[in-house]
Amino acid sequence: MSRTDEIDALIPLLDAVDAIPGAAELRARSYDLLASAPGALVVDVGCGAGRAVTELTDRGARAVGIDLSDQMIAVARHRRPDGDFRVGSAYELPFRDGEANGYRAEKVFHDLDDQARAISEARRVLAPGGRIVLIGQDWDTFVIESDDPHLTRTIVHARADLVSNPRAARGHRNLLLDAGFENVEVEVLTGMPDGATAVAMLTGxxxxxxxxxxxxxxxADAWLAEQRERAATDRAFLAVPLFVASATR
Structure with a gap:
């Protein structure tokens, strides 16, 4: 599968995940933690199709979405033509020192090879007193109900091993402390997709x-057959630990 095809397949899955119970509340909590004044510049790194930028803009922020994928940025611009979306890297953000009042990254840092470099760049673009919010899932601790727990553990850990930093989210607090951020706090939430969304995630x-x-x-086929049967009878259970770390520059 080409990278273009991967992005095409990823977009509807991201839309589905954004719509699961609790997802909107999670995003809203991250916006509250940013505590941005009206008109303040907030950078959403790894913005994907732009949902957070849209919601932050609707709240009165001057939100800018950054994503490494020009394909994602094209989708975001199509969905919100008046939005500010730019192709860019978490390592080199297109902002002056201290220009931003808020920095948000959701499910991004587990894909980064150098988290310290990215957090240093976040600190560079944030003004003193600016707020940062990092949201991440712990790939190694997905909770899945199954008749075969041993196979399920194998599947979960094997999938986690394909991620650059599968346990990055549990290290966000220390990452922020080591970078010199203050008022570092972590909240633990749980995402629980069901039905078709759960099946799509479990299939992946x-x-x-x-x-x-x-x-x-x-x-794989036997395990997925069981999960599809569980979903069809409303017996699927998938829980994803989510860590929300926030701090002040």
């Missing part, structure tokens, strides 16, 4: 584990 996890050689095709 199982297929990635199979592609990595951690499980056989037969194991």
């Amino acid at each position: 996890i199982a297929e990635a584990s199979f592609s990595a050689g951690a499980i056989t095709r037969a194991q």
Whole structure:
């Protein structure tokens, strides 16, 4: 699958995840933690299709979305033509020193090879007193109900091992402290997708584990068959730990 095809497949999944119970409340909590005044510049790094930028703008912030994928930025610009979306890297943000009042990154740092460099760049663009909010999922601790817990553990850990920093979110607090941020706090929430969204996420996890050689095709098919049956009878259970770290520059 090409990178373009991967992004095309990712966008509807991201939309589905954004719509699961509790997702809107999680985003709203992150906006509250930013505590931005009307008109203040807030940078959303890894903005994807731009939902957070849209919601921050609707709250009165001067929100700018940054994403490494020009394809994602094109989608964001299509959905919100009046929004400010730019192709860019978490390592080199297109802002002057101290220009931003808020920095937000959701499910981004686990994909970064150098988190310290990214957090240093966040600190550079934030004004004194500016706020930062990092949201991340712990890939190694997905909670999935299954008739085969041993196979489930294998699948979860194999999928986690494909992520650059699967346990990054549990280190956000120390990352912020080490970078010199103050008033560092962490909240723990849980995402619980159900139905088709849960099946789509579980399918992605199982297929990635199979592609990595951690499980056989037969194991993947049997495990997914069970999960689809659970979803069809309203018995699926998938819980994703989410960590919300906030701090002041």
